[in-house]
Amino acid sequence: MRVNQLIALLQEHDIYQGTTLKSDDVNVDSLAYDSRQATKNSLFVCKGFNFSVDYLKQAIDKGASIYLAEEDYHVDTPMILVSDVRKALSLAAQLFFNFPQNDLFVIGYTGTKGKTTSTYFTKNILAHANPKEVAMFSTINHIIGPKPDDEFKAHLTTAESFDIFHEMRQAVDNGCKYLVMEVASQAYLLDRVYGLTFDVGVFLNISPDHIGVNEHPNFANYLFCKMQLMLNSRNCIIDADADHFDEVLSAAKVSTAPDHIFTYGFNQPEATLSITQDAASLTGSSFNLTVNGDHADLTDLATDYDVSLPGDFNQANATAAIMASHLAGAAVADMQAGLANTVVPGRMEFIKTKHHGTVYIDYAHDWGSMNALLKFLHTQFPDYHVTAVLGSTGDKGEDRREGFAKALNQYADTAFLTTDDPGYEDPMKIAKEIDSFIDHSKVKTMIIPQREEAIRHAIATATNHDLVVLAGKGEDPYQKVKGVDTPYDTDPVVAKGAIAAFVNEN
Known part of the structure; x- marks a missing residue:
């Protein structure tokens, strides 16, 4: 250089x-x-x-x-x-690294929840249209080429700028032409994507999170950093159902022409794409889209879609992916195939048991994602008993603890409070803080610090009329304890082990 x-x-x-x-x-x-x-x-x-x-x-x-x-x-x-x-x-x-972004069509997702799922949806759609040419930077892993060695675990939602552009260069050298990536608020707070213009920027949603001593000083700063993606994208896609939609739309209009701004939402006649839910089950859903306004180039998108993940929030994530992949040149058939066959590790994974209900494993780790998940289960399946196993991270996001209790009070029947990356805090103290906000006339609670034991107990006491939600860890193979990544079997492994040990499941 x-x-x-x-x-x-x-x-x-x-x-x-x-x-x-x-x-x-x-x-x-x-x-x-x-x-x-x-x-x-x-x-x-x-x-x-x-x-x-x-x-x-x-x-x-x-x-x-x-x-x-x-x-x-x-x-x-x-x-x-x-x-x-x-x-x-x-x-x-x-x-x-010779400006590798110039050789990639770059799609960025921001939002308090849904970034990872939307990123996976989009990656799968584009990979169906363009095999071996799609790179992905997600919270779970990074993919920089078609070979097995080109996929590895992520350490941060949005990596340091040097690593971002280094991996972009590797992706280009490996033959990739598209990149789908998550863009955390801290990416702008810490200038990790400074100088990068996205071909498509997607704003999924916003709710209070990541506010604390080591993160954003207040919600206004959090929202400001999230909106920066709209100011640095050639095309903007915004969920019209999102809180602070008008502010986000105004931010997009600052640097993006109106005909390059697209919106979507449920039963939204003013949005570019309006979502109508068709059917929902414990394991997936279907919906159709209506194209509003003068968008002749989008008429093909007005059709039916099946999604491999349950929840109306995943229909919204899928719609964002449809619009983004359309701008990247994908066809409707690619979208339908990609959405119907996407598996996101640790996101709405489910295990059906013979006698202990259905177990869901999800990374829901803040009020927004927890509330959306429990609301969906409670609304769609009102006759089921909802049990949640969760904790809250230490050293950051302290407002999540009251938020978790708020979601539990509205939509859960039983809660097992346990450990989830306590950091330098006492996990019992964190659990008791969550418990202090719970309305015990609505939610039966039990504190079991050992996460494995909490999961076993929750599943053991469940019946076929129970939905057991293991929230927060997903497929994370460790617990962050006092500065050390302590090995942990992951929630799916622990859950499957517990189920296999029950005599009536064999």
């Missing part, structure tokens, strides 16, 4: 403040923001809330020849000074 090109790019974005290089007509061979990854003749980026000059010295010892930072660390190595190192890292990564 030519350093003078980087400086010109930083100047273009008005964050360049100077350099101690004698000449900027030099080249660097690699780029790193982790001192352990620095190599000979690399540019090292000094970033992080807990950054120490010791990291810089370690990078220099490994061969870093220039460093990029917001302050002078008074070392002998030349520096490039900037006003915003996070933005600078994103720009440097784009330049270093």
Whole structure:
């Protein structure tokens, strides 16, 4: 990477403040923001809330020849000074990897809930239309090519900017032409997608979440960061049923022409696409779409669709995927096939038992997703007893605890409160806090800290008129406890093991 090109790019974005290089007509061979990854003749980026000059010295010892930072660390190595190192890292990564986004049709999803499912829906539709050409960045995993080795577990909903553009470059080199990705609010809060323009940006929904000391200071900031996707997309798709719809639509109109803004919703005559639910079961659903307004190019979308996941909220997610994949060039037949055959690990997975009801495994981990899930089960199957097994994460999202209780009070009959990534907090204390908001005249509760035991007990006491919801963990293979990823068998494995142990299930 030519350093003078980087400086010109930083100047273009008005964050360049100077350099101690004698000449900027030099080249660097690699780029790193982790001192352990620095190599000979690399540019090292000094970033992080807990950054120490010791990291810089370690990078220099490994061969870093220039460093990029917001302050002078008074070392002998030349520096490039900037006003915003996070933005600078994103720009440097784009330049270093030769702007891989220019060779991809990029679709981004944001929302408090539904990002992962919508991403999987869209990926499957586009993969049906374009085999071996679709990359995906999701909370669960990343896919950067057609080979088994091109799929790996994700560590963050939206990775650091360097990793995003690095994986984009790998995807392009592996023959991918499309990328579907989740865009978390922190992606904009921390400038992880700074400078990236999406071909399609989708706003699914918004509800209070991720507000706390280590996250967003308040809901206004959370909403503001979510809406940034609308300001950085060539085409915008918005759920007309979403809270704060008018604000989101106004944000989209700032930088996107009206004929590139599309909306959808249930029985919404003013929306571009109106959803009408056709049928629902414990394992899937069907719906049809109506195209409103002057959209002759969308008329083919007005037909019937089957979805492999239950819940009206998944019909909304599917509709977002239909519109996004249409803009990417997919045909209706691809959409129908993709939606009918999508499996999302840890999202509305279900296990039917002989004598202990139906067990649902879902990643629902905030009020919005929990409320939508329990409301669907309660509304569609009012004669069933709904039992929920859940906890709440420690060290963040403390408002979720009252939100969980609110959802339980409205739609659950029994709750087993247990452990879910407690971090440095006491899981018993978290469970008792959730319990303090529960109306015990409506919901029978029991606190069982050991998650495996809570799951076994919930299933053991269930009958064929019970729906047992295991919420929060999905297929996460660990519990975050005091800074350590402690191995955990995953909710599906624990549930299947419990069922297999029951004599009347064999």
